[in-house]
Amino acid sequence: MSACVNAILIFLALFVIFWTVIAILFRKEIQAVFDRDPAAVNFLEVLLTYSGLHAIIFYRIAHALKKLGVPFFPRWISQLARFLTGIEIHPGAQIGKRFFIDHGMGVVIGETTIIGDDVLLYQGVTLGGTGIQKGKRHPTIGNNVVVGTGAKVLGNITIGDNSYIGANAVVIKDVPPNSTVVGVPGRITKQDGKKIDISLDHIHVLDPILQEIEELRRRVEKLEK
DSSP states (O other): OHHHHHHHHHHHHHHHHHHHHHHHHTHHHHHHHHHHOTTOOOHHHHHHHOHHHHHHHHHHHHHHHHHTTOOSHHHHHHHHHHHHHSOEEOTTOEEOTTOEESSOTTOEEOTTOEEOSSOEEOTTOEEEOSSSOSSSOSOEEOTTOEEOTTOEEESSOEEOTTOEEOTTOEEOSOBOSSEEEETTTTEEEEOTTOOOOTTOOGGGOOOHHHHHHHHHHHHHHHHHO
């Protein structure tokens, strides 16, 4: 009986030590969760239950091993993370600070993807390639970029800083900084060079096609008068 109790105590001690180390090493990612998710109210809950955070932890470990030239294990870790979280991040991708994946299920980040600091992805996002060519074949995402639910950003293209990719948009061309992209294929609408708030209200994203139609309607009314 005492041996069983001792085993449980040892397990609990190792469990606490492990998650304490994780909390220290990934404090910036944890803080990013609190900064961007209003549902995040409890530190322990975020640490133990947020699949997006877990996927990033797995990625950081796999990426470090890959940089050291360790064979097989980085890819194995990324596939284990995919099994546990539903998020696939290739260990070869380069991801900046305070990266956050909200909800996360179905997110795919390709091998040659480069992601800047303070980037937010929602569920179902794909940062993928468009062919089987070697070399740089995945997107480069700037700083403070938001990619909405279900969006697909494909190929060796660049998404400029402070840009927003709307839900379900398909982007296959470069996007300048401070822009919003919506639709299939993605269409760009500038936001007057203003930095996009990371908590942008997705409901009120401007649609450039509707804007053009509205402008034509105004012109017709003006001509009729």
